[in-house]
Amino acid sequence: MLSKNVQFVVDSEGNRTAVILSIEEYENLMEDIGMRQAYCERKDEPRRPFREFVEEMRATGEIDV
Numbered sequence: 001m002l003s004k005n006v007q008f009v010v011d012s013e014g015n016r017t018a019v020i021l022s023i024e025e026y027e028n029l030m031e032d033i034g035m036r037q038a039y040c041e042r043k044d045e046p047r048r049p050f051r052e053f054v055e056e057m058r059a060t061g062e063i064d065v
Contacts, residue, residue, distance in 0.1 A: 003022075003025060005022060006019060006020070006025070007020040008020070
């Protein structure tokens with residue numbers, strides 16, 4: 001959710017043409033977009049239980065916990 005501090009640039013007719021965000025809000029927005037893109041790219045990949053994944057990593061020596 002955007003804060004109340006968002007500012008808009010308007011044309012001579014009052015139509016919004018651009019938006020001004022704080023750097024923090026912009027970075028949060030970019031992070032959200034990146035996470036959404038990653039989800040969309042991977043949503044159809046096969047899934048498996050987390051425990052199975054951890055056991056496989058233990059068996060191959062990738063982790064020792």
